[in-house]
Amino acid sequence: MSAPSTSAASSSQDPGAGSLYTPSSGSTEQRTDEFHFVRASEHDEDDEFLDLADTVADTASNGSTSVTPSVHRFEFAYGRRYHGYKCGRYPWPNDHFEQEIEALKHHWMTELTDGQFWLADIGPSPQRIIDIGTGSGIWAIDVADHYQSAHVVGTDLSPIQPQWLPVNFRTFIDDCEREQWPHGSGYDLAHFRDVFPMLRNVEHVLTQVFQNLRIGGWVEFQDVLPQIHCDDGTMGDNDALEQFMQLGIRAMRTLGCRLFGATDIKDVLEAAGFENVQVVSIKVPVGTWAREQKHKSSGLVMKAMLDDVLEGFAAKPFAALGILGDERDRLLTAARASMKDPRPHRYMVTRFCYGQKGTDLVTMDSDWEPAL
Numbered sequence: 001m002s003a004p005s006t007s008a009a010s011s012s013q014d015p016g017a018g019s020l021y022t023p024s025s026g027s028t029e030q031r032t033d034e035f036h037f038v039r040a041s042e043h044d045e046d047d048e049f050l051d052l053a054d055t056v057a058d059t060a061s062n063g064s065t066s067v068t069p070s071v072h073r074f075e076f077a078y079g080r081r082y083h084g085y086k087c088g089r090y091p092w093p094n095d096h097f098e099q100e101i102e103a104l105k106h107h108w109m110t111e112l113t114d115g116q117f118w119l120a121d122i123g124p125s126p127q128r129i130i131d132i133g134t135g136s137g138i139w140a141i142d143v144a145d146h147y148q149s150a151h152v153v154g155t156d157l158s159p160i161q162p163q164w165l166p167v168n169f170r171t172f173i174d175d176c177e178r179e180q181w182p183h184g185s186g187y188d189l190a191h192f193r194d195v196f197p198m199l200r201n202v203e204h205v206l207t208q209v210f211q212n213l214r215i216g217g218w219v220e221f222q223d224v225l226p227q228i229h230c231d232d233g234t235m236g237d238n239d240a241l242e243q244f245m246q247l248g249i250r251a252m253r254t255l256g257c258r259l260f261g262a263t264d265i266k267d268v269l270e271a272a273g274f275e276n277v278q279v280v281s282i283k284v285p286v287g288t289w290a291r292e293q294k295h296k297s298s299g300l301v302m303k304a305m306l307d308d309v310l311e312g313f314a315a316k317p318f319a320a321l322g323i324l325g326d327e328r329d330r331l332l333t334a335a336r337a338s339m340k341d342p343r344p345h346r347y348m349v350t351r352f353c354y355g356q357k358g359t360d361l362v363t364m365d366s367d368w369e370p371a372l
Contacts, residue, residue: 078315083158086175091255091316094158099136101308106138108301120218120354126150126188132176133195137161144169177201185212190219197260206272213357220354235344244335251317274355286346
């Protein structure tokens with residue numbers, strides 16, 4: 001496909017784009033006093049599913065929105081901001097710094113795939129797409145802008161999507177691991193970016209996805225794996241950066257993310273009934289040591305994103321291991337110093353794994369364990 005348009009991302013802040021974009025109450029830029037918190041009789045604060053589009057009030061009544069308080073009540077810990085709805089479910093920040101990294105990653109991955117939003121062969125005119133764990137919505141917004149005849153759905157625990165959205169994109173605050181699937185069926189594609197490592201019950205999620213794809217529809221996981229690699233012996237056995245990342249993997253598993261760092265997920269897609277399962281792994285340098293300019297540029301971005309990962313691990317995950325204060329700062333300083341060393345030829349792997357729905361419904365064995 002041709003390089004995707006990025007006009008949606010830039011137009012999302014343009015008040016004059018009203019003919020193309022509809023307001024979403026998920027904007028975190030609105031003042032707190034613009035929200036009307038409804039009574040429990042109207043919405044249970046423990047509701048597991050909220051359609052932000054449906055909670056937008058009549059614009060004649062001061063443009064207020066009706067949402068439950070827990071959705072917009074964020075948690076602040078270790079100098080970072082986290083989602084408040086289903087508090088603690090996803091131990092990674094959702095603050096503005098993290099959203100900037102998410103935007104950087106989106107454009108970086110688009111370059112990595114030569115302008116493609118996905119690698120699965122879903123056809124030239126998809127009609128229904130769901131982005132689970134949409135975050136700021138940047139991927140889904142670009143997709144909705146590029147495929148204007150498609151109905152695009154984005155779900156996330158955090159209401160951090162922009163105020164103006166394409167008319168064919170709808171956002172929901174939802175936990176993808178909840179018991180029931182509330183988003184309809186017949187999807188051409190279910191897309192997950194950096195969500196697989198966070199799932200606690202992948203068997204349930206894939207069963208739900210399988211049931212709600214159309215026959216011939218696809219699921220695709222796009223993940224930057226956390227392991228640090230080196231093939232030429234230039235990285236020492238006690239590399240501080242590699243040790244920090246291994247500690248981060250252990251910490252995330254301690255927090256319940258048992259799939260964090262799983263290197264082989266083809267079997268789990270096949271166990272869920274998916275066919276034509278493909279895995280594409282792309283090695284990306286950490287830093288600018290590679291010879292070709294495109295790899296240097298990609299490695300520079302990877303290094304910037306990795307610095308954010310270090311910060312993320314050093315907050316909630318390390319606290320779960322009891323690593324705090326001076327010890328945490330020492331490990332973080334050593335990892336950053338190691339990352340600045342140009343001699344080791346480190347790289348990380350970006351993995352695309354996708355599979356197609358056949359005709360047989362399969363219920364996964366709950367005893368399945370990933371390859372770690």
